[in-house]
Amino acid sequence: MAEQATKKAVLRVQRGASGETIRSEDFDVPYEEGMSVLDALRWIRAHLDSSLAIRYSCINANACKTCMALVNGEVEYTCIARLTPGVVTVGPLPKRPLIRDLITDVIPEDEKL
C-alpha cells in the first residue's frame, strides 16, 4: 500500500480551443491500482485545474459512451481505459472538430442549436 501511494502518473493533456494555440500540459496525478484515465482527469479538475474541458456523464459504468478521447494514441473510453504509472498522453478525438481541450464536436447535427 505504502509503495502504491507514492507512485504517480503524469498526464500529458492537449489544451486549447479551436482557433487558439494548441499546447500540451503535464499534470502529476497520484496513482492508485485500478484507476481509470477519467478518474485522473476528474482528479485534475478537482485539485489542479478546474478549467480543463472534458466530456463524460456516467462516470464509471461505460453506459453513456460520451467520454471518448485519444489515450496514448488510441481511441478509448476514458472511463474504462486503465491508468498506468508514468507518462500517459491524452488528446481529443482526431477525426472530430475540436471545441476545447478534450471536447470535440460529437453531437448529431439535429441535436444542435
Place this chain on the structure above:
Amino acid sequence: MPHLSTDVLVIGAGGAGMYAAIAAAQEGASVLLLDKGQIGRGGATIMAQMTVAVALGEQEPDSIALHLEDTLKAGRGLCNGELSALLCEDGPKRIREMEEWGTRWARENGHIKQEMAPGHSVKRCCYVDFLNTGPAVAATLRRKVSEIPAIRRLSNLAAVDILVSEGRARGAIALNFVDGELVAIQSKAVILAAGGLTKLYERNSASANMGGEAYALALWAGAELIDMEFVQFFPIGHLAPRLVGMDPIMWDPFRYKLGGKMLNGKFEEFIDRYGSTDFGKYNATRDIAAYAILKEVEAGRGTLHGGAYLDFRHIPEAQLRGAFGPVIDRLLANGIDLTKTPVEVGPMAHYHMGGIRVDVNMQTRVAGLYAAGEAVGGANGANRLSGNAITEAFVFGARAGSAAAESVTRARSEWNDQLADEALRRLKSFGRDSEANRIAPIALQAELQKVMWEQAGPFRTGEKLMAALMRIDEMRKKDLPRLRVGAARQFNLDLQDAFELRAMLATAGAVVRSALARTESRGAHQREDFPAPDDTFLKNQVLELKDGEIESRWLPPVRVARSSINDG
C-alpha cells in the same frame, strides 16, 4: 423575442423526459427536448443495469392490486396512493409499448421472464440481458424520439430558470454549454424531467448530472416539494476492489438470481440482528440492509473500505456463468474472481423518494408546469421498492407528456419580453469573474457533498443536520456570489458547475430542513436521536419558497380506495 419557441418544453432527456416528449408529440404538440448532456445518454435511466417491476403476471400470477400493496408497504405509510396506483396500473402498458418499440425483454418459454426482488411478493421484475436494461431502454427511446418530426432535440443545454408570470409557466432560460450563452425559450407548458439529487452526496451511484436541478427549478418557479427528507441509500453499492465499466449498484441482480451471502468484516451473517432475515434469500428491504451494514461498521465489524462483504464463493462457476455470462468476464478483467474472493459493498446515495408535488396528471400547483420521473415526489413514500424507478419514469413521463399536450390546446401563448430580459440580466451577472472571486465551483461542490454525506446521510441527528443547514445557508449567501468561473465561452465547465451548484444548494437546503423537522425514523430517513417510528408523523412534509426562504407544512398522505384500482 425568444430564441426558441415550442408548445411543450421537456427539461431532461432520460427515460421520463423522452417518454414525455413522445407522448406530447403523439397528442399533436410541438416539443423541445433539452438535456445538459447528450440526448438519451445522461441521467439515471441509462445507468440502470437492473430490473423493472410491473405486474405483467407472465412468470407467475400477479395483479396490479398486489404490486400496489407491496409498493405501499415499502413506502411505510407515506405514499401518495393515487400516484402509486398510477405507477402500478400503467406499468404493464408501458412495458408492452416499449416492447412494440423494440426493447427486447429477456424471455423464457415464450413469455417475458420476471425475477424476484426484495420487497416484492411475487416474481415481477423484468430486464434486458446482460445487466443491460438501462442502456437498452434508453436506446429504444432515443430511436423513437428521433423518428418523430414534432420533437426537436437539443443536447448540451441546461435549464437554469423557469419563466413564470400570472401563475403560469411561460418557458425557461437555458445555458448553452457550446457557446456559454443564455437562451430564452418560450413554451405553453414545461415538464421537469431532470431526475434526482444523488450528486449531493459524496458516496453516490449516480451519473455526473444528478444535482437536484429539477427540485430547485420547481421551488424557484413557485411549485411545492414533498418528502424531501427521504433519500434512498442503496445498501450494497460497490466499494472494492476498484471496478471500472460497471454500474456500482450491479450486485442486486446477482443476489436476486444467485443468492449471495452478506457478511460483516468478521465473515458473520448479520442482517437478522436488525429485525429482518436474509440468509441467501435476500429478503431485507433497502432501508434495513443499509442500516444494518452501517451499524456493523460503526461497531467495528466493517470491512477495510467501510462496508460489508458480499460473498458468492459457494456458487459454482458454471452457475455464475449461466446467469451472467459476459459480465463474469468483465469482472475478471477487473481482477475480480467471484469464486475466490468476496467483494466489499456499502450504502451509497441512489435515488430520491421525495420531489416535486404533483397531481395525477403530473401537474404542479403552477399552471403549465409539470414533472415526470424521479423528479416527482410521493409515489414511493419513505422507501422505494426495487424496480419501481424505471416503471415510474415511463408511466409518469407518458402521463406528463399527454397532460401537458392536452393543456396547451387551452393555453394562450403569452410571451413577455420584459420577464425574459429580467431573468437574462440577473443570470448573466452570476459567476462573473472579478478580483474578489476566488472560489472554484467544483471545490465548493465537493465540500457540499462531504457535508451532505457526513451530516445528512444515512444516519442523521438534529445536531449534525443543524450544522449542515448553517453551512449550506452560508454557502448559498456568502460563497455563491464569489465563485470563479473564468472567461472561456465554449464548454466552460466552471460555469456549468457554478449553475449546478446554485441548484444543488437550494435542493440540499430542502433536504436538510425536511430531515430536521421529521423527529422520528421511518424508511430511508434514520434519526439516531429519534430511532423509532412515531405514528404522529404519518404525514407528508410539503415545502415552498416564501421570500426566498423555505417554509414547510404537514399534510395527511393521499390514500387510494382499493376498489378504485383497475385490475383490467
